[in-house]
Amino acid sequence: MTIPRIPKVSIDLLVNNEMRNVVVRPSDTLLRVLREVLGLTGAKPGCENGDCGSCTVLIDGWPMKSCIMLAVEAVNQQITTIEGLKDTPIQNAFLEQWAFQCGYCTPGFIMNCHALVNIHPDANDKVIQEWLESNICRCTGYEEIEAAVKSVLSKQRSDGRYSH
Amino acid sequence: MRQFLAIGTSVPRQEASEKVTGIAKYTNDINTTGLLHVKMVTSSCAHGTIVSIDTSKARKAPGVRAVLTGRDFPILTGSPLADRPPIAIDKVRYHGEPVAVVVADQEYQAMNAAKLVDVAYHPLPVVNSPTEAIRSQAPLVHENLASYKRFEAVYPVPGTNIANHVKIRKGDMQKGWAESDVAIEASFSIPQSDHAAMETRCATAEIKPNGRVEIYSASQSPYVIRDMLSLFFSIDPSQIVVHTPLVGGAFGGKAPVQLEFIAYLASKAVGGRKVKLVNSREEDFITSPVHIGLDAKVKLGATKQGKIVAAEITYLFDGGAYSDRAAIITRAAAQDCTGPYRIDNVHCDSFCMYTNHPYATSFRGFGHPELTFVIERAMDILAARLNLDPLTLRRQIAIGPGDTTPTQTVLTTSNVGNLAQCIDKLKEIIRWNDEPQVVVEGHKVRTKGVSCFWKNSSTPTDAGAGAVLLLNRDGSARLVCGAVEIGQGTKTVLSQIVAERMKMNVDQIYVEMEVNTDTCPEHWKTVASRSTLLVGRAALAAADDAIRQLRHIASVVLGCSADHLEIGFGRVYQKDNPQIGVQISEIAHGYRLPNGNTIGSQVIGRGSYTMRDLTSLDPETGKGNPGPEWGVGAQAVEVEFDTKDLTYRVVRASAVIDAGKVMNPKAARGQMTGGMSMGLSFASREAFLYNKAGIIQNPRFRTYKDHRYGDHPEYLVDFVETPHLEAPYGLRGIGEHGVIGMPAALANSLSLATGIAMNRLPLTPEAIWREKKENTGDSFRF
Amino acid sequence: MIPFDFEYYKATSIPEAIYLFQNLFLQGRNPLYYGGGTEIITLARTNRIYTEAVIDIKGIPECNVFAHHDHKLLVGSAVTLTRVSEERLFPLLSRTCSEAADQTARNKITVGGNICGRIIFREAVLSFLLADSDILIAGPSGINKKPIHEIFKQRMRLQRGEFVVQVHTDTDYTKLPFIAVKKRRIGSVGYPVVTIAAMKKEQLVRVAFSGVCAFPFRSHQIETILNDRLTPLETRIERAVRHLPAPLLSNTDASAEYRAFVLKNTLLDVLTALEEV
Structure with missing residues (x-):
């Protein structure tokens, strides 16, 4: 039996808790669909090669480089973009610590940090580095980003949100 | 005593909340339906004649609206020297050069069609370094150098690969050598690398039916885009508008005009429809201009006491295939060629060399990180030869008021920062006198290396800026200006400058983020760490103008002379009786009388400023005044080097800079640490790797290494404040300065740790291994 | 952005994946099995790979197994490197997987x-x-289990239409003493200059390499040389390096000569540490 050619597909994506129907090329990356179809331009193209992390979004709570994921792969998964974060501790920490300059890598960094403090509330320096070396910031010297993440981790610990 | 309300406090960035919520818009974030997409076909050959370009298959590909080649619009662009076709004509001069352009409905269609353009090259011998380029038998990158138009002082040498030659002749070299007790000589090399801003360059263009040209661009120079489009395509400048929203990092790489020309031509080819051209990361690395490279030779003569009496310097810059701003960087390096030291006899030849590499443009520091690497390595070599402490040597010949620069400008307490004080403060923070410079523990060696630097800009003598301050009815104000927000925080500092002058709450000052060349007063360019001086002065003038208007209206309302009135804290009030006054919100748009008539109208302050007292450099001696002030600083890098595997870790990086006035401490520290990280990154690992045919092997972050989280050291940053009297509140430029001394300090530290002169960047463990092998014949552990 | 179109099929069973592949192949659509897809997407963007259909195997239950079963550790082919790193069922594997690419990419x-x-x-x-x-x-001829040494020679030698479902490892091996070291040009993200994974079984050291030559390998000849304890360690290492299965790799991360230096140093560290175990 011949399998018919399907140039475009209609899929439902759960983005920031909203179900969104989109028509995409199966070869479209999630990054391009978020930006160009859904208008969620917070995720940024920096290399489209999986190297720089500026397009990082969360898939079921885990950071994912949306440039190396097809939109069709994200069906039935929870997608969270920077537009889905409101007044979170990590966003406030980025503000307080001046953890950005040009702001271009910031959404990707924030998404990665947000996942990190949720998944590894007990993260030590080694784990923080392992996670954050996935992203490139070209403006700061990383000092302020380090301060931002650590401030959220220590606040969480002192608030006793986690029993570690 | 003056009361500082806004200056000197860490006022949060104006655009901070936009940037942490993802709503901040950059050029490529603006989605428009019906937009066409442009994709470049780039050269796979570094030097060759174009035998043929077959566009027939591409033209037939789905969605394609036009395919252009250089021949379709033969024109040469570039400034100061018009040597560059926007799309290659007849020959290609670097790997990655645009050779054809495809316009299609969808971006993927343009990408797909670009692949179908078939270009045949006849390869020519490749010029693969500036040292190769200056050899008499070197192949010529440009055969018709003499015919190129020039727009600024630039001295190409036809029949060679020299795009610019800048000379510094100061004092008497013969006398200098005669007075010398010792002489040292060394060679240095820095490969080309990249700015690698996270936002790749992007431009849109549209030519409206009435002839209006509308450009959006991620640029540091929107006004230059307008002027260059006007110049090269004969368009009335009033018919061109350029928009620049937030820019995602620039570092000098977004100062030149490139994609805008191509986007304009592409739009022209499709009847003026709006088109968008976005660089892929690979294109941003090699097709668009890069960070300059340098080969250099230095000879210093000094007395036993450590007075440098002769400096002979040759800079061969790797300007790449087209001269662009590299020609001016060549001049900048010449003007400050000695570093911040008192030297009476100086002979410097600074050359901008054509090679078959991507063309170079301004990079943070504009030639100064490069010249500083050379001079500060030489200073350490000299200190070792003289058996002097490297900071003591530097301290005793630190340039200062009363001394003259290589361009023979006389220094004053205003036009140069206080280097001696920076050195003293650096010594304290790095515990220079309390700890040895070298500490050995087993196979780990800890060493400290230092570097001083100075930096002036190479500013056009008429560079200027304007500003408009619009008062809102509620008494808040909106500042409109042409400075681009590239992450440096200029717009926030401008709001502080205005708030301070008007004694207003800084959160009542809004600065427009987007630059629109039609509606924002012109600003030269957002480069050279000069925006806070230029636009700051204009903003001060605008504030003064608004104050004058407010006092005038208030004087009518209060029935007294304007001279008796003062402004502050949201009111205009009588100096001698502050209880009598009027709220600014009551008069910002005129004072409304009970009968409805209004006294005065909206208060709109205007101000502008143009650079003063600058002169162009004499072509034979270099004599002249190149820029408004020399910023200075002293920096240090501490490394832990592993003698077993030759790897190292930067433990600490330190800097003391004369900021004139620290306007915003958090922002200032961020500028410094960011610059230091960038300097360490470029010194330790960044480089384009060319093969013999001039093809770049690493145009991706996968293989082009730069600093990531965890590579960063502990930073120690401090400031000295020696006011620059011309600038608002005495400030000095600091945006570029963190980067400048880092390569030299790192190399000095590693030279100590390894016992080998590390005179070539980047300082990778492999480079250390190679130097060790070449110098000692020792294969180390094996 | 990928410049060409392909279709996307998500298989939920092994037979479905094989059926899809065969059909799409017969229709000339050059299908590819698709796991994490990171390499397919990046190569497709720059036109270094072409396909008209991908078959995602992440929905196949067998490909997602990661557990001990009957004295074997089963690692499904669709298990992410992050999962392998975090659920330390095979610590050596966790260690080497945690050094590939970067943390987000490993997800x-x-x-x-x-x-x-x-x-x-x-x-x-x-x-x-x-x-x-x-x-x-799994492939058109059914499901077969093959020793890795038979199927992996420089690269996986799969027949058309075949894909890896799982890797089975004797549980005993997952408990052996080991060392894994990755050396990069600089920094802690990126391709290796040299990666060495080594384990010790019955007093004999086993060593496998990546980054050294243009393919990963384990060499019995090299292991024989390295296990010759009567010879000084440094001599053994010098000899071993003379018996590499191919020339040392020379690329943007390291020249061949420098690789030799790093290789010898790293081997010295690895063997010294393992011999002490």
Whole structure:
């Protein structure tokens, strides 16, 4: 039996808790669909090669480089973009610590940090580095980003949100 | 005593909340339906004649609206020297050069069609370094150098690969050598690398039916885009508008005009429809201009006491295939060629060399990180030869008021920062006198290396800026200006400058983020760490103008002379009786009388400023005044080097800079640490790797290494404040300065740790291994 | 952005995946099995790979197994490198997988993709080479288990239409003393200059390499030389390096000469540490 050619597909994506129907090329990356179809331009193209992390979004709570994921792969998964974060501790920490300059890598960094403090509330320096070396910031010297993440981790610990 | 309300406090960035919520818009974030997409076909050959370009298959590909080649619009662009076709004509001069352009409905269609353009090259011998380029038998990158138009002082040498030659002749070299007790000589090399801003360059263009040209661009120079489009395509400048929203990092790489020309031509080819051209990361690395490279030779003569009496310097810059701003960087390096030291006899030849590499443009520091690497390595070599402490040597010949620069400008307490004080403060923070410079523990060696630097800009003598301050009815104000927000925080500092002058709450000052060349007063360019001086002065003038208007209206309302009135804290009030006054919100748009008539109208302050007292450099001696002030600083890098595997870790990086006035401490520290990280990154690992045919092997972050989280050291940053009297509140430029001394300090530290002169960047463990092998014949552990 | 179109099929069973592949292949659509997909997407963007259909195997239950079963550790091909790193069922494998690419990318990259990919380093394979693992392969001829040494020679030697379902490793091997070291040009993200994974079984050291040559390998000849304890360690290492299966790799990360230096130093560290165990 011949399998018919399907140039475009209609899929439902759960983005920031909203179900969104989109028509995409199966070869479209999630990054391009978020930006160009859904208008969620917070995720940024920096290399489209999986190297720089500026397009990082969360898939079921885990950071994912949306440039190396097809939109069709994200069906039935929870997608969270920077537009889905409101007044979170990590966003406030980025503000307080001046953890950005040009702001271009910031959404990707924030998404990665947000996942990190949720998944590894007990993260030590080694784990923080392992996670954050996935992203490139070209403006700061990383000092302020380090301060931002650590401030959220220590606040969480002192608030006793986690029993570690 | 003056009361500082806004200056000197860490006022949060104006655009901070936009940037942490993802709503901040950059050029490529603006989605428009019906937009066409442009994709470049780039050269796979570094030097060759174009035998043929077959566009027939591409033209037939789905969605394609036009395919252009250089021949379709033969024109040469570039400034100061018009040597560059926007799309290659007849020959290609670097790997990655645009050779054809495809316009299609969808971006993927343009990408797909670009692949179908078939270009045949006849390869020519490749010029693969500036040292190769200056050899008499070197192949010529440009055969018709003499015919190129020039727009600024630039001295190409036809029949060679020299795009610019800048000379510094100061004092008497013969006398200098005669007075010398010792002489040292060394060679240095820095490969080309990249700015690698996270936002790749992007431009849109549209030519409206009435002839209006509308450009959006991620640029540091929107006004230059307008002027260059006007110049090269004969368009009335009033018919061109350029928009620049937030820019995602620039570092000098977004100062030149490139994609805008191509986007304009592409739009022209499709009847003026709006088109968008976005660089892929690979294109941003090699097709668009890069960070300059340098080969250099230095000879210093000094007395036993450590007075440098002769400096002979040759800079061969790797300007790449087209001269662009590299020609001016060549001049900048010449003007400050000695570093911040008192030297009476100086002979410097600074050359901008054509090679078959991507063309170079301004990079943070504009030639100064490069010249500083050379001079500060030489200073350490000299200190070792003289058996002097490297900071003591530097301290005793630190340039200062009363001394003259290589361009023979006389220094004053205003036009140069206080280097001696920076050195003293650096010594304290790095515990220079309390700890040895070298500490050995087993196979780990800890060493400290230092570097001083100075930096002036190479500013056009008429560079200027304007500003408009619009008062809102509620008494808040909106500042409109042409400075681009590239992450440096200029717009926030401008709001502080205005708030301070008007004694207003800084959160009542809004600065427009987007630059629109039609509606924002012109600003030269957002480069050279000069925006806070230029636009700051204009903003001060605008504030003064608004104050004058407010006092005038208030004087009518209060029935007294304007001279008796003062402004502050949201009111205009009588100096001698502050209880009598009027709220600014009551008069910002005129004072409304009970009968409805209004006294005065909206208060709109205007101000502008143009650079003063600058002169162009004499072509034979270099004599002249190149820029408004020399910023200075002293920096240090501490490394832990592993003698077993030759790897190292930067433990600490330190800097003391004369900021004139620290306007915003958090922002200032961020500028410094960011610059230091960038300097360490470029010194330790960044480089384009060319093969013999001039093809770049690493145009991706996968293989082009730069600093990531965890590579960063502990930073120690401090400031000295020696006011620059011309600038608002005495400030000095600091945006570029963190980067400048880092390569030299790192190399000095590693030279100590390894016992080998590390005179070539980047300082990778492999480079250390190679130097060790070449110098000692020792294969180390094996 | 990928410049060409392809279709996307998500298989939920092994037979479905094989059926899809065969059909699409017969229609000339050059299908590819798709795991994490990171390499396919990046190569497609730059026109270094072409396909008209991808078959995602992440929905196949067998490909997602990661557990001990009947004295074997089963690692499904669609298991991500992050999962392998975090659930430390095979600490050596966790260690080598945690050094590939970067943490965020490892959330997407799968064990199968890493082993079968075109990128020459394939560091996930090293542990399996050392542990004499078996590879469970599905294809038009059914499901077959083959020793890794038979199927992995420089790269996976799969027939058209075949894909890796699981890797099976004797549980005993997952408990042996080991060392894994990755040396990069500089920094802690990126391809290896040299990666060495080593384990010690019955007083004998086993060593596998990535980054050294243009393919990962384990060499019995090299292991024989290195285990010759009567010879000084440094002499053994010098000899071993003379018996590499191919010339030392020379690329943007390191020249061949420098690689030799790093290789010898790293071997010295690895063997010194393992001999003390």
